[in-house]
Amino acid sequence: MSQTASADHAAGIAGTGSAVPAIATSGLRKSFGSRVALHDLTLAVQPGEVFGFLGPNGAGKTTAMKILLGLVRPSGGEALIFGRSPAEPAARRRVGYLPEHFRFQEWATGAELLDFHGRLAGLGGTELAGRIPELLERVGLAGRGGERVRRYSKGMTQRLGLALAILHRPDLVLLDEPTSALDPVGRREVRELVRELAAAGVTVFLNSHLLTEVEAVCDRVAIVSQGRVLASGPLDDLAGAVTQLRLLLDRADRELLALLGRHGEVVAVEGTAVTLAVGTLDVAPDLARLLVTSGYRLYGLVPVQRSLEDVFVDLVGEVREG
Amino acid sequence: MSVLVVARWTLLEARRRRLVLAGVALSVAFVALFALGYALLYHDQQRAVVEAEVLGAGVLSAREELLAVSSLLLVLGLYGVQFLGALLGLFLGVASVSPEIDSGALHAVLARPLSRLQYLLGRFLALAGLLAAYVLVMSGALLLTARVVAGFTPGDARRVVGLMLLEVLILLAVSLLGSTVLPTLANGVVMLALFGVAWLGGILGFVATIPPGNELLANLGTAAGLLLPADAVWRGASFHVLPPSFLAATSLAGGAQDGPPFVSTAPMAPAMLAWALAYPVACLAVAVAAFRRRDL
Numbered sequence: 073m074s075q076t077a078s079a080d081h082a083a084g085i086a087g088t089g090s091a092v093p094a095i096a097t098s099g100l101r102k103s104f105g106s107r108v109a110l111h112d113l114t115l116a117v118q119p120g121e122v123f124g125f126l127g128p129n130g131a132g133k134t135t136a137m138k139i140l141l142g143l144v145r146p147s148g149g150e151a152l153i154f155g156r157s158p159a160e161p162a163a164r165r166r167v168g169y170l171p172e173h174f175r176f177q178e179w180a181t182g183a184e185l186l187d188f189h190g191r192l193a194g195l196g197g198t199e200l201a202g203r204i205p206e207l208l209e210r211v212g213l214a215g216r217g218g219e220r221v222r223r224y225s226k227g228m229t230q231r232l233g234l235a236l237a238i239l240h241r242p243d244l245v246l247l248d249e250p251t252s253a254l255d256p257v258g259r260r261e262v263r264e265l266v267r268e269l270a271a272a273g274v275t276v277f278l279n280s281h282l283l284t285e286v287e288a289v290c291d292r293v294a295i296v297s298q299g300r301v302l303a304s305g306p307l308d309d310l311a312g313a314v315t316q317l318r319l320l321l322d323r324a325d326r327e328l329l330a331l332l333g334r335h336g337e338v339v340a341v342e343g344t345a346v347t348l349a350v351g352t353l354d355v356a357p358d359l360a361r362l363l364v365t366s367g368y369r370l371y372g373l374v375p376v377q378r379s380l381e382d383v384f385v386d387l388v389g390e391v392r393e394g
Numbered sequence: 395m396s397v398l399v400v401a402r403w404t405l406l407e408a409r410r411r412r413l414v415l416a417g418v419a420l421s422v423a424f425v426a427l428f429a430l431g432y433a434l435l436y437h438d439q440q441r442a443v444v445e446a447e448v449l450g451a452g453v454l455s456a457r458e459e460l461l462a463v464s465s466l467l468l469v470l471g472l473y474g475v476q477f478l479g480a481l482l483g484l485f486l487g488v489a490s491v492s493p494e495i496d497s498g499a500l501h502a503v504l505a506r507p508l509s510r511l512q513y514l515l516g517r518f519l520a521l522a523g524l525l526a527a528y529v530l531v532m533s534g535a536l537l538l539t540a541r542v543v544a545g546f547t548p549g550d551a552r553r554v555v556g557l558m559l560l561e562v563l564i565l566l567a568v569s570l571l572g573s574t575v576l577p578t579l580a581n582g583v584v585m586l587a588l589f590g591v592a593w594l595g596g597i598l599g600f601v602a603t604i605p606p607g608n609e610l611l612a613n614l615g616t617a618a619g620l621l622l623p624a625d626a627v628w629r630g631a632s633f634h635v636l637p638p639s640f641l642a643a644t645s646l647a648g649g650a651q652d653g654p655p656f657v658s659t660a661p662m663a664p665a666m667l668a669w670a671l672a673y674p675v676a677c678l679a680v681a682v683a684a685f686r687r688r689d690l
Contacts, residue, residue: 141505144689161507169505175498179410191399192506
């Protein structure tokens, strides 16, 4: 996105200046027949945030996004974008969307598709004439706008989809698995695009099951599985919610485990190495002194920061087993 | 505004999918064939009239025969046009919405500030425009042929063309409605079956007029016409093609149909005409209501 576009955005956000969340849902529910796709989804995304909606395939991520776009009607609860129901067409004026399977009318050329969507978004012909080549350039499709979408590779189609999503300089962009068809270079480009959007004050709502991608760009995440939010919060809090200490001692006897058990939960014992889950890292110095005074030889005490992937696998695994 | 954007997009699609090109090419072939056949048959009949004049017998009835042939040949050609137009209307309607849902191309479109009503209206208007152009050009070409070759013009050509337009719009509207609620293939099957029922209803109605007449058959024919007033509207149009002398001859024959089974020698009942006019509007209203509820 160009510099001027970014400035436009900043001005737009400052102009609205309200505390209305970009996205707010409460008790959102959707069932298709007997299958419940979404249970009681409640979340709020503030303007300017990059929000990651994480979950395994079939978790209800796409359903939630479609409700936010008025494509699917909720069975219960409420969804609002900038304080308005997405069922009202005018409420979607400030929203850009990249669908999961990024399928577009294949008989059209990329430029025609951009023109069509631009006009639907309320842009004029002269504005579009300048905007379309700029966008094609931005997503790496410079010079390919005259080709039929049918001839595009999957990666090119997804790039076109990204151009469609940011075409009208929206304030909120919903991206459903935006890098599924891209190679590593393309993925990096999308990460840069998301960062640029965020820098320009655009709210980004990102559906993904690619954790590294979410970790790289999101401010906050929600982890969903089987239609429920399992955890949500700032990325650092979520990944650090459960802190672990890894201790290396001369021996790991029953007394030691009992002593450690009073300060946390013993997660694993491998030889004389013990992994202890603790509420806060502040117990570490005291624990070190206690161990030494109790006659243990302490070779190492290292806090282990869990990755988002660990949190994800634990949470989703629990739900599947439970 | 958005309605026009969608309509323009739909016309571009028709062009890109070579629908317009194929339609024009086949129409030219149809009109050429009709003109040739019309001229040949008319001149044959004309020779028969000249021979009758030479013999000095039955000249008047021979001239009436010529008029009857001119009009029946025209009605036959128009029957072909309405049949092609009807199928075209069904195909365009069947392909109007559900393939876009199935392919997923509609998701990005309807996520725009575009209501489902606007989308459906845009689709309908563009397709109706294409169909109207088809019917106007084709029926106009046939009427012109009859006029040039035989000097024959139906009493109310405007009503003929108007009713033929109404018929294709009815078929477009009902298949567009089907397209918002059914998968493409299922909709195609249902629409062809409905079209067949309406056609059969027309035939039953025709058979019912053969003396001594059969009220049950007539009622069945009317019921089929109410279900889908396509054939009934065509019959209404065909009535206006036939010359008064032909109609008078039929009424002398005791009200029994004398022409081919796919034309009507009686005008359309006003109630049926009112129903036929309301039908496409009702179909569109139901389509919008159903499409608004549909999850994509």
